[in-house]
Amino acid sequence: MALKIVKGSIDRMFDKNLQDLVRGIRNHKEDEAKYISTCIDEIKQELKQDNIAVKANAVCKLTYLQMLGYDVSWAAFNIVEVMSSSKFTYKRIGYLAASQCFHESTDVIMLTTNQIRKDLSSPNQYDTGVALTGLSCFVTPDLARDLANDIMTLMSHTKPYIRKKAVLIMYKVFLKYPESLRPAFPRLKEKLEDPDPGVQSAAVNVICELARRNPKNYLSLAPLFFKLMTSSTNNWVLIKIIKLFGALTPLEPRLGKKLIEPLTNLIHSTSAMSLLYECVNTVIAVLISLSSGMPNHSASIQLCVQKLRILIEDSDQNLKYLGLLAMSKILKTHPKSVQSHKDLILQCLDDKDESIRLRALDLLYGMVSKKNLMEIVKKLMLHVDKAEGTTYRDELLTKIIDICCQSNYQYITNFEWYISILVELTRLEGTRHGHLIASQMLDVAIRVKAIRVFAVAQMATLLDNAHLLTGNMQRNGICEVLYAAAWICGEFSEHLENPMQTLEAMLRPKVATLPGHIQAVYVQNAAKLFATVLKSQEGNTDGTAAQETSQLMIERLPLFVQSANLEVQERASCILQLVKYIQKLQQKDVEVAEEVSALFAGELNPVAPKAQKKVPVPEGLDLDAWINEPPSESESEDEQPKAIFTKEEHKHSRPRHTEVDEKELAKRREARKQEQANNPFYIKASPSSQKVYQESTGVEHIPVVQIDLSVPLKVPAFTCSSGLPMSDQYVKLEEERRQKQRVEKKKKEKKKRKEKHSGRGKKRDSGPESEEDITPAHMVDIVTEEMPENALPSDDDDKDPNDPHKALDIDLDKPLADSDKLPVRSHRAAEAAKSPGEAGDAESAAAQEPKKKSGKDKREEKKKDKDRDRKKSKEEKKKKKHKHEEKEEDLLRGQAGEPVVQSEETSQVAEPPTSTSAEVSDLDFWLSNAPVPSNTQEAATVAAAEATPMPEVVSSTAPDSEPNEPKDAEMEETKSSKHKKKKQKKEKEEKEKKKKKKHHHHHRHSDGGGEESVQNGTVEEEEPLPSMSNYCLLAENSYIKMMMEDADQVCDIQGNLQDGSQVVVSVIFENKCDGFLKSMEFNVLDSLNAKLQRPEGSGPHDGLTVPFQLPPGVSNEARFVFTVQSIVMPQKLKGTLTFIVKNEDSSTHEKLDFKLHFTCTSYLITTPCYSDAFAKLLESGDLKCSSVRLEGVSMPFHHLLARICFHHHFSVVERIDSCSSMYSRSIQGHHVCLLVKTSAQTVSIDAKCDEPTLLGNVLDEIKQTFSQC
Amino acid sequence: MIKAILIFNNHGKPRLIRFYQYFAEDMQQQIIRETFHLVSKRDDNVCNFLEGGSLIGGSDYKLIYRHYATLYFVFCVDSSESELGILDLIQVFVETLDKCFENVCELDLIFHMDKVHYILQEVVMGGMVLETNMNEIVAQVEVQNRMEKSEGGLSAAPARAVSAVKNMNLPDMPRNINIGDINIKVPSLSPF
Secondary structure: OHHHHHHHHHHHOOOOOHHHHHHHHHHOOOOHHHHHHHHHHHHHHHHHOOOHHHHHHHHHHHHHHHHOOOOOHHHHHHHHHHHOOOOHHHHHHHHHHHHHHOOOOOHHHHHOHHHHHHHHOOOOHHHHHHHHHHHHHHOOHHHHHHHHHHHHHHOOOOOHHHHHHHHHHHHHHHHHOHHHHHHHHHHHHHHOOOOOHHHHHHHHHHHHHHHHHOHHHHHHHHHHHHHHHHHOOOHHHHHHHHHHHHHHHHHOHHHHHHHHHHHHHHHHHOOOHHHHHHHHHHHHHHHHHOOOOOOOHHHHHHHHHHHHHHHHHOOOHHHHHHHHHHHHHHHHHOHHHHHOOHHHHHHHOOOOOHHHHHHHHHHHHHHOOOOOHHHHHHHHHHHHHHOOOHHHHHHHHHHHHHHHHHHHHOOOOOHHHHHHHHHHHOOOOOOOOHHHHHHHHHHHHHHOHHHHHHHHHHHHHHHHOHHHHOOOOOOOHHHHHHHHHHHHHHHOHHHOOOHHHHHHHHOOHHHHHOOHHHHHHHHHHHHHHHHHHHHHHHHHOOOHHHHHHHHHHHHHHHHHHOOOOHHHHHHHHHHHHHHHHHHHHHHOOOOOHHHHHHOOOOOOOOOOOOHHHHOOOOOOOOOOOOOOOOOOHHHHHHHHHHHHHHHHHHHOOOOOOOOOOHHHOOHHHHHHHHHHHHOOOOOOOOOOOHHHHOOOOOHHHOOOOOOOOOOOOOOOOOOOOOOOOHHHHHHHHHHHHHHHHHHHHHHOOOOOOOOOOOOOOOOOOOOOOOHHHOOOOOOOOOOOOOOOOOOOOOHHHHOOOOOHHHHHOOOOOOOOOOOOOOOOOOOHHHHHHOOOOOOOOOOHHHHHOOOOOOOHHHHHHOOOHHHHHHHOOHHHHHHHHOOOOOHHHHHHHOOOOOHHHHHHHHHHOOOOOOOOHHHHOOHHHHHHOOOOOOOOOOHHHHHHHHHOOOHHHHHHHHHHOOOOHHHHHHHOOOOOOHHHHHHHHHHHHHHHHHHHHHHHHHHHOOOOOOOOOOOOOOOOOOOOOOOOOOOEEEEEEEEOOOOEEEEEEEEEEEEOOOOOOEEEEEEEEEEOOOOEEEEEEEEEOOOOOEEEOOOOOOOOOOOEEOOOOEOOOOEEEEEEEEEEOOOOOOEEEEEEEEEEEEOOOOEEEEEEEEEEEEOOHHHEEOOOOOHHHHHHHHHOOOOEEEEEEEOOOOOOHHHHHHHHHHHHOOEEEEEEOOEEEEEEEEOOOOEEEEEEEEEOOEEEEEEEEOOHHHHHHHHHHHHHHHHHO | OEEEEEEEEOOOOEEEEEEOOOOOHHHHHHHHHHHHHHHHOOOOOOOOEEEOOOOOOOOOOEEEEEEEOOEEEEEEEOOOOOHHHHHHHHHHHHHHHHHHHOOOOHHHHHHOHHHHHHHHHHHEEOOEEOOOOHHHHHHHHHHHHHHHHHOOOOOOHHHHHHHHHHHHHOOOOOHHHHHHHHHHHHHHHOOO
16 A cells, blocks of 8 residues: 555656646647647546645646647636645646636636635735736636725735735726725725835726726816826826826816827927827827817827828838827818828828728728819729739728718719729629629619719620629629619610610520529519610511510520529519510500500609608508408418518518508509619618618608709710720819819809809818819719607617626715725624614615625635734724625615715715825816916925915806806805815705706796896896805814914705705815814714714714815815704704814814804705695695794895895795795705795795794794895 | 737747636637737738737727747737837837746747746736836746745655655655655656
8 A cells, every 4th residue: 555655656756747748749749639638637637636736737737738728627626726725836826727717607716715815815925916816817706796805905015016916906806896996996096196106007007997988987087197197207107097088088178178288298208109109199089079179279280190190101010000090080070181191191002011001091081082082092993903812902992982982972073983983893803892882883873863874884884794794603792783783774774775785685594693683683674674675676667676575585584484593583484474475465566665664664763761761651541450350370370481581582681571552552563663672772872781771662752852963974985995994084084174164164253153062062172273163073862861860879889788897887986985895704793783874875886786695705704804804904994893794785775875975974984085185086176277287296286276266267167167156256255266166066956956946937937027037146147146155154263373373164054855864064174274284073062952973883972083184275075964853943063173283393283162053944955846836735724824024125036035045945936026935845844835025125924834943943044144134 | 908918939839828808718729820810921011910800809909919030929909008008018028038038939938838927927917017117027026936946846846745755654764865766767767
């Protein structure tokens, strides 16, 4: 036994290691698969050993085999074993293997949670690093949820090596567990300013990835990024930030304006091409987003184009490529600036690099004009001839067609030229785009009436030379053009010079080798031609010629009757019978031509796609009614033959229609109808999808704009055989025509031109001969492409519903609610301690919550709690106080929360103590701050500059923001404008007021009085309302000792609608001294009736930490929530604010006492009420009555109402002259109704409320308001 | 985001594959083949960008590659990465390999795929760029190599396993002799 073990061990020493395996594989080139399978067997043996070293070696080899394409998932468990080795060497092998072959459905992954957690908290930073790296590759929703908190802790690790990895992996965690985004975001944001550049770069990286998908949520970070951009020297970080700005600017044009200058500076200063390129790109994005011009707008464009030109001219192909790429972005909005570089772009078409040629082609699309179209296409045609490799040639082909047909053939002045281009393109062998050429031919022939004669002649030649096109039919897509040719010749056969010849060409036996759908068109159009031929022959000869023609048909058609293609067969046999019948008639010397051609009578007009939907259903026609009684159920297979037919059709992508109103149509039109329905190219307003074709019935009803030709057509007698390619001759001809036109124009300078203009051309001056001067030779039918009302192109379509980033569309500016916590492992008992009154907010993302909930947590709870806890940062501990929290709980708590509550809770719960974040988050303010801080300015200076109240700033922001802000500004001039911006948080309430106002206007419509506005704070033109603010001075003090004033508090008390017993107090703290204020604690002596809500676990006398610090001159707002029992009486609460004043050399503790006054008004909530509901309320009789008279009120009535609305949270229900009814509701649901009347200087207020005490107090307060003024 | 990093030689033989999004093994091989097909037919003097292969990503993705002697280094990235930045990154990666392997050649990559992975892990993590500073990357790799050495490394594993077993069964055997024996045996019996 012992010997055996020894022997086994010795064998093991000959185990192959990775190098041996590789060497072995290289030595067995012939039977590699066999060799590897023996190796895998060996590996399986090795994995069975107990020795971890052997296992690690085996796993290492497996990783190699995985690269060669071998599935190694069977060894997943062994990989986990190796991962859990205590040795770094083995662990690393294990994690590498896991990262290569684990994925979400690997079931052993759930065994790794504990191991990974252990590694994450390992004292060896490389163990942690390896675990993070591995985890980043195979993180699952479960792992993300279970480890999010651990990783978040690592974001504050002492080692930057770990910090940067932890920061990066958070992105993966967010993707898998979107709920973690909000709680982790503050810390992530902190990392943007990490001292280590690597960590900073990682944070930028993550936020950029997040912001790219949901840019709007990250707009508020713009100031911070802006600062980074102006201060960072790391090009990698700069590139990321600049790219991010490129994504943000479309959402916020003001940001763009701010960016232009620093970006321009960077463009001028940087030597790094990569950075330069990204700057240019972002400047382009900015310029695109700025719809209205700015002064140096064109200068920036010029700079970009100029720099791009340098890139394109560079010998480095990469720069050339990128230059063209960026150029195409400019092209969309500023085509003119790009057009001047046409030479350069045409030059790029000759580049040896295909990528570059393709990019240049893209650009050409936007650069064509009437003037240069022919020239450009000529150049492209040369390239088509030169191009080797079909992909590039096909690309050229589609580009030529795209360029020509863009915006409804806007740039084509000569359609003969275009048709000859199309004909020339048919000579391309092996192209896949035959159908594209065909559809263009049809489109032009149908829509440009004047071209038909020419087109028909060309098509006849094509049909005649069909054998040239169809050399090897099977793989030759070009034969599609025959489809078009046959149809055009048939449909417009009256223009044919020699219809007989064409008819013969169409009935050649070789046609039978064409694809089925083309044969079908051949057969049908042969019939049309036949009709034309008959007509001409019957007219002039004795009739034998006509009989010969019929004979020809009868001889040739059987070939098609035998066709395997159902469509061909059906048509051929119909027509064959028809012709036989005609022949009979002819033999009796009956004139048939007239009747035969009547079969195909009628003009075909182009129809707008979707036009079918616009066709009204004739009166009395019920499309849903059964024409015949439905067959019994057993016959439900009835549809089958049709189904087969449809399927058949589908193969050729030719949808077919059964006519609804078949019976109503004359029999002779039926064939034509069918033809139309079957012709995919029939309605051709635009080359678009198959769907369109299905709507081609009911053509007659659609009005079509027809523009007739005004320029006489020259159909020159050129033939294909002449030396020059046809299109070139047309180029010449067109030049002559233009020349002539110019001369003509000079002659009759002033005279209005007879020729019609297309009117669609954009007015561009391109050289001496302007666009306007080029009159198109032919006109195109303009078919307005209408969209059905409900079929708006939705931009949601391009978003993949499975996109993991969708779940990350989370509002990050909303302060953290208590529920926004990462699950922390804690014992289940902890859950019970949760406060019942706690308001939670299950994020919208909660819906995305992984449903799986395994029993894993229990396992995890086992031992590691203690050591982990020790590691936790202070914040973590604080959070832990809240005993969070298993995920189910979050779900249970539902959506009770309201933004206001959350914001309040933020102040209680941990918010990152970044002093600047409070200011910079105020995006609007930052954006409106017109002067751009120079690059060298320190952050502090920026902040200070922003906080300084500047009148211009206020006035410039005002129009964008809430209407009553300018009012506040007036009143609080002395204070920082910051206050008002903060008030935007209350926008919701104000919006409500607005709504009410609108409603009110509605009612007032009839009285038509001069006073327009009753709403508080609205800027009124003739007579401005007095400014009002609910903020009142709470307390203020100054210290003589310090020779400066310190702080003052302004407060606003408002009830909270959501919770009947909560009142939110917003307090603005303003630092008036030039020291730093920190460690502010806010405390209130609770009364029986009102209590300050404190965080869980703190005593009833503990103060609340104000979640920010105040640099000199800065103000910020904090919100505190109070629970109130009874609201019928006003009350006062005594409170103290303690804080530390920190100066350069000293810091002192200071204290400020204040009294919070809870008026009854503060329990009222502005609630809009409709007059009928109001009337009902008054009628109900539940309300107690009370009234008050105010004497000597001299203000206008609307001011008075505005005051009541603003200060006492009422809304106007109805107003007639100097009498108005008003309504409000308390947080506990009491209705308060007022009837305000004024005569002379007396105001009488009759009030009703279901709570008399409350009413009395409210009236007292109203009285007081007016006594003050 | 980087979606995948592929290193293969002029014949399309993979030398390192690193997908940051899951693909089954056969799909991975197909992607390598397709990518090789796309890249290999390009001259060396054309640009280093390719609008993505059909397999690996949609229109948002680009292949950015560099060709060094016998090896292609291909990064498949989306539009959030700077094209020129990634080119620089490939350069940094290759220079790092050069430092770590001292004049790196294809053979180094063939026989030390694991080490190449470890180096790559210090450059890119989970599809995101972790570090672009070569000195920092090299320093971290070296520290980890030293740790591995101090643990005896993987190559020492079988020998040490044997000695452990032998020591267990024959406790009196002097250690140095034991090792000496093994050292003699290995060359005499090894197949190469």
